[in-house]
């Protein structure tokens with residue numbers, strides 16, 4: 001398992017995301033209101049644009065979500081499923097706070113969602 005350091009946890013703001021390049025993959029890292037971290041692909045498959053890190057963090061039925069800033073499709077931060085269009089999903093990656101309060105992402109801990 002390999003982890004890539006992204007930034008310090010203090011650099012993240014609750015309810016917002018940052019984009020990081022991990023081994024050539026654009027990853028959107030989010031902190032929710034309660035301080036939980038989530039990492040998804042930055043690619044919005046609906047708009048076909050790398051924009052999810054700029055999305056609006058929220059919840060739907062208690063599930064943390066991000067809404068694409070372009071066409072507002074809502075994706076689960078937990079499963080990567082699009083909650084507005086069941087044919088769409090985005091990869092979910094491993095994210096943790098490692099030594100020294102640094103946020104780390106692992107592409108290997110990727111969750112594949114069946115659609």
Ligand code: FES
Pocket residue numbers: 051054069070
């Ligand atoms: S996030 Fe790039 S256009 Fe809105």
